[in-house]
Amino acid sequence: MKFAILVNEGAYQHQASDSAYQFVKAALEKGHEIFRVFFYHDGVYNASRLSVPPQDDRNINKRWSELAQQHQVDLVVCIAAAQRRGILDAAEAKRQGKDADNLAEGFRISGLGQLIEASIEAERLIVFGD
Amino acid sequence: MKFAILVNEGAYQHQASDSAYQFVKAALEKGHEIFRVFFYHDGVYNASRLSVPPQDDRNINKRWSELAQQHQVDLVVCIAAAQRRGILDAAEAKRQGKDADNLAEGFRISGLGQLIEASIEAERLIVFGD
């Protein structure tokens, strides 16, 4: 079955990102397809490559990047939500005149249309939030 | 009177940061002293200099930076919470082997002791959160 996933909260503060990750992992293990994971609201913070969690804790952001790499999962960050919150890729940083960017590998920044499209294309939309 | 302020949530997602800002502004206008504003939990996101909110909206992060500059308010970001969430100054980025940093002007990164100290030194601690 083909799934779309929506993550509304950032890493660590709420369990939403953890739950979404565990769900996606379990779905992949069962042979399902993850059409897209869309990060909205504070969910965009999952896409920062600058986070440095304590050694004895999970690295949520890195875990997503690795999942994208290993399973070709499409991780999309909402551009409007990301701009508001300071998550930028190199191109966006340049366009906005910012001197740094912070998007992690495996994520791409795009519009809300990607969420709508995913919800239509997938057979199920699963939402994780606060 | 001497105030310490604690901000537990990031910009935009919750009103906490807005309320804290309006409170601090009103307190300063009345001639009170803001001993320190401490940013904890997702509150550390207030300190990103990469945010680009829409033109017709307030720029929460920049507003804090300007307040620090104009009124010499001590804006302190918890280092442990900031590392977890990818808010780094140049020194910290270097130490962690990260290729970018994102701390905005007017903020400094320090330990939780700064929160405790502020709560003891100030005559009032006001907490804004979710």
Add this chain to the structure above:
Amino acid sequence: MNTLHTVNKSPFERNSLSSCLRLAAAESSILLFEDGIYAALQGTEFSETIQTALATHSIYVLVPDLQARGMSLEQVIAGVQAVDYAGFVDLTTTHYPIQAWL
């Protein structure tokens, strides 16, 4: 000095106001702000709770948050006192300590 309790959540969504009322000492004050202002309004399922609480607490509502949510002072329960941000600051100087019900 008496405690100032701050409540920033809707009483319909969360339990913070009811916990505050359960644990606020008599004579302490309560400031309703952000989504907490919904508790200050007449004609809701919570109006009676606030009316009862007024017997033992001074209750305040932050007008900027009231206006942001399309509510006016005329809709506020009689006895609940209006403050702006400057008034919020004043309340924190005349009360001690300040206790947030997050």
Add this chain to the structure above:
Amino acid sequence: MNTLHTVNKSPFERNSLSSCLRLAAAESSILLFEDGIYAALQGTEFSETIQTALATHSIYVLVPDLQARGMSLEQVIAGVQAVDYAGFVDLTTTHYPIQAWL
């Protein structure tokens, strides 16, 4: 196919479970996960609500979230069914649509 409702908040803190139960069609299912698992336990103020709801809904609880919070299956209300993440995935394939009560 019937809807799967997901509830991830404590019934003591928020109104999401009670709203879900008010608006969930008969025969639809409910998954309690994250802090929502507190609703699945025996001997709490909410146990009766869940027991009543079992007459019209299949109710599931996510075991990893139960264990994380120090609760065991023995404490879960009889009739509430246990699932792990794989079981959560299965529920989403056998129900349609999935409705989150955030």
Add this chain to the structure above:
Amino acid sequence: MGVTKKLLYLNRKAPHGTIYAQEALEVVLIGSAFEQDISLAFVDDGVYQLKKQQDTKATGMKNFSPTYRALDDYDVNKLYVEQESLAARGLSAEDLIVPVQVLSSAELAALMATQDVVFSF
């Protein structure tokens, strides 16, 4: 994308205290271009999103509530409000910034059960 799906936006949170209402509205506007069958449900504190006369000036925040009036221009006109949520808050349809259909809990439950996709924020 030949199919037409029934997309429901479930709004349960008050405006301004959190950003969910505002950013949900942005999804609705973008989503309107996809020519699906769109409905919005306002339940619990979500009914406050539609309250008339919101004025955020003194808070310094953005007043996005007039945008609900623009929904009709985007052909988004199925706005459902739960009667029980209104009543609990002492509100009626006249207090709302746009025309809505007021449904009982039972009616809304039935409508929700017919959807293909539910967006929650």
Add this chain to the structure above:
Amino acid sequence: MGVTKKLLYLNRKAPHGTIYAQEALEVVLIGSAFEQDISLAFVDDGVYQLKKQQDTKATGMKNFSPTYRALDDYDVNKLYVEQESLAARGLSAEDLIVPVQVLSSAELAALMATQDVVFSF
């Protein structure tokens, strides 16, 4: 900093669903070095923070609950739990990972009113 203040940590949120409990504990540990008069109050879902036998392995999250046991080593030993909150959740002091003082709402209200600083997360 010659004064000694009464610092109260007010814990009202369940563990794991949000990070507040975990990061609050980090403040308590750091704060213990300042030699103030520290109390912790567990109210509402905050009492769940102290539940025995938490095992986060299957969620992939960090199990910070054993840290409550270390509080005593930091001379943090005024842990107050509200009886009403325990009872509503079908819990008793024996379900908790550390020894606590169980107080009625009235007793806890009186204790809170004597504090100098209240930390809420």
